[in-house]
Amino acid sequence: MGLNTDERQNVIYFIGTEVEHTAMYGEQTLFVVGIQPADEIKKRADEHGIKHLYFGTSQSFTPGLNFPEDSDDWKAWDDMILPLLKEGYWCTLDFGVEYSHGVLESGYDEYNTFISMISVKLPYIKQFNYNATLKLDDNTWGDTNSGIWCHSVHNLMDRKVYTDWKDYGLDKVID
Secondary structure (H helix, E strand, O other), X not given: OOOOHHHHHOOOEEEEEOOOOOOOOOOEEEEEOOOOOHHHHHHHHHHOXXXXXXXXXXXXXXXXXXXXXXXXXXXXXXXXXXXXXXXXXXXXXXXXXXXXXXXXXXXXXXXXXEEEEEEXXXXXXXXXXXXXXXXXOOOOOOOOOOOOXXXXXXXXXXXXXXXXXXXXXXXXXXX
């Protein structure tokens, strides 16, 4: 398929093998761009025998940042994702780290078939020197986590968890 991000945002549904290293790695997947009707997603998944749905495809998860103040934005995502989780589908939601609080409040993580794909944009990552550290932090000292976790950026870039951009080119547009 070889679509870039702009082209992918003009597509609603496509199918392919999950290439990102999650619990659904290697599984046939229905990728969904933006908010679509849950019954339509179910129909398309069932037509292709697919049990894994990937939401927020092509960086399309963009509700308001103020949860619950932007509840109409969040409700539309809930109306799409929750019925499919309840039906037993595996559901991945690809979201920016800035949406973490709202995703947790939405209750998706109460389902064992939900995968949070927390996207942390880090351009030019290979240009950081060997001492670069990724800090998994809290809002402020002692707010919600028991502490902080620090990881060497270079150790996180292990080949076993790497997905080359060329691996995204085998999907098939179905809409």
